[in-house]
Amino acid sequence: GCASGAPEEVTPSEEAPTTITVDATSVSSEKETETSAIESSSVSESFGNLTVESEGDIINVNGGQDGDLQLGVGIEEDAEGEVSSTADYSVATSLDAAEVEAFMADLGNWVLNADIDSIVEHASFPFHYLGQEINDAETLREVLSSEDSVIYQESFREAVASDMNDGYSATSYGIFMGDGELWVSESFDENFESQGLAVTTINGV
Numbered sequence: 001g002c003a004s005g006a007p008e009e010v011t012p013s014e015e016a017p018t019t020i021t022v023d024a025t026s027v028s029s030e031k032e033t034e035t036s037a038i039e040s041s042s043v044s045e046s047f048g049n050l051t052v053e054s055e056g057d058i059i060n061v062n063g064g065q066d067g068d069l070q071l072g073v074g075i076e077e078d079a080e081g082e083v084s085s086t087a088d089y090s091v092a093t094s095l096d097a098a099e100v101e102a103f104m105a106d107l108g109n110w111v112l113n114a115d116i117d118s119i120v121e122h123a124s125f126p127f128h129y130l131g132q133e134i135n136d137a138e139t140l141r142e143v144l145s146s147e148d149s150v151i152y153q154e155s156f157r158e159a160v161a162s163d164m165n166d167g168y169s170a171t172s173y174g175i176f177m178g179d180g181e182l183w184v185s186e187s188f189d190e191n192f193e194s195q196g197l198a199v200t201t202i203n204g205v
Contacts, residue, residue: 092170093186095197100175101168103197107182108164114151116144124187124198131203150204156181159205174200181205 089100110118120141127134130150134140143149150156163178170176174185175197183201186194 089168089170089175091172092175093197094194095186100197103184104168104175104177104182105164107184107199108160108177111151111160111182112157116141116151119144119151119199122197122199124185124200127199128183128201128203144202150202153204155205179205 176183187198
């Protein structure tokens with residue numbers, strides 16, 4: 001009869017699939033744990049193929065072209081409540097950083113050049129201007145074109161120029177310059193298809 005436990009009867013070709021399967025299962029299990037760890041206490045919201053899950057100040061965006069989990073910016077506040085950020089804007093948008101920064105630079109230049117038409121063209125509604133809610137492009141154009149508009153205030157323009165050099169920050173509410181002088185967010189149509197970035201708020205300084 002056969003000698004029990006003889007190693008020569010168990011060939012490497014028989015062991016290899018088992019080893020690979022165990023490793024793959026282990027890796028898969030770890031990934032499932034990572035992505036589902038916050039399910040019990042998370043807030044989940046879906047936009048088409050984009051799922052945003054949040055727990056505290058950490059926002060996870062699940063979607064994008066590769067379908068992988070993208071960790072958003074961890075928004076941290078110091079004792080004075082100052083917000084710190086990185087160049088990762090995924091906490092606010094699925095668009096890449098280069099596209100975000102190009103739009104923010106354009107917005108800054110529209111303000112510096114008092115290009116009201118471009119600002120209105122790229123605005124989403126309801127729009128917030130100095131705490132006032134504006135619901136249509138015509139009213140926004142009138143407000144921004146008025147003599148007392150912040151667009152023509154030197155202090156506001158200087159702040160925006162400085163903000164453009166300092167970089168931009170992001171929260172789950174959107175992407176902003178400096179201390180929040182200008183805010184933008186990703187816009188979606190009724191089918192939750194991205195329409196790119198839009199200007200949402202202009203605050204004073």
